[in-house]
Amino acid sequence: MIEIVDLYKYYGERRAVGPLSFSIEAGEIVGLLGLNGAGKTTTLRILACDLLPSSGSVRVNGLDVVESPHEVRSLIGYLPDTPPLYGEMTVRAYLHFAARLRGLSKASADKRVPEVLEATGLAEVQDQLIASLSHGYKQRVGIAQAIVHGPKLLVLDEPISGLDPVQIVEMRELLRGLKGEHTILLSSHILGEISETCDRILVIREGQIAASGTEAELSSKLLKNQRVEVTVRGDEEKAKEAASAVSGVVSVEVIDATEEGAGVVTLQIESGGDAREAVCHALVTAGIGLLEVRRGERELETVFLELAGPETKGDGTEAAPRKRRAGKKGAKKARASAGEGDAGAKDAAAEKEDGSGT
């Protein structure tokens, strides 16, 4: 569906993208993941025929974006990082307008708009002014305008950015629901936002693909040890001893408990392989009450920073395990902010000099 070979994009002397090559099969949902300035928006704009490449080839369904931009545009639904919405229009009127703009006849638009309202969960707010909608609903309208002409490919620039946790879950469901009919390429700078949504992740760093695969594949490639956090109720020393005795476990640390309660502790366990089942078995056998088991939350961050971060070591080493803090309030606060979207992180984009068509 998408084939990019040796793509370069320069803004003046500055190389924003390249050499960049990747392909995406029809029906896939793929995440382009990179820190600010990595080249995500530039790549997506080139795909959406909003920006010309400096060199290289970009094909959508076999059509070249430079040679056949009109045909490519009709195949693509594009959500830019700032959705092109008109606040003074109602949702339905705006989608009708967007449909007509993309070449649908009035009759086709009349038929298509209710389908799109339904598919994006906007039917209830169709008569509201766009300006009165929450950020999450505005993002949905942005996606609705992108699919209104029935494109095969959706190119979505940070569709999850700035959404609250409930809206993130709803957006994931919306995107996965669209997957059947569309191939989707979306961008993000937060791994946790897209790891559950995408079939595959392409990590982009300085305009090049640094790695690709599922989140699990990226983890196993880059992290020597796996991390699991287990919350238990019982004797702390006994729990540590039981977990430490499991084959493959290399370290057991007591960290901030994920919940309050008498005798509740959380252990952060590093192991050579996936030790979740063996650790749970050992703890239960030792008479420890098992309350929660999950993969360490820093694992996601660590993988991403290994690949894309400014302090990439490139040797597969990872950050030190999270230690127990003095109080539990601090822990809760830290967890609440971990993995949250950074709505302000795109400020720089607004200040960019416009390099369209260069």
Ligand SMILES: Nc1ncnc2c1ncn2[C@@H]1O[C@H](COP(=O)(O)OP(=O)(O)OP(=O)(O)O)[C@@H](O)[C@H]1O
């Ligand atoms: N119009 C422009 N003129 C000059 N430089 C630009 C322009 N647009 C982007 N750049 C530069 O190209 C590089 C890649 O930018 P791009 O917006 O593609 O990255 P990004 O991964 O989308 O980042 P963000 O998440 O901050 O939007 C950055 O160094 C950026 O400063």
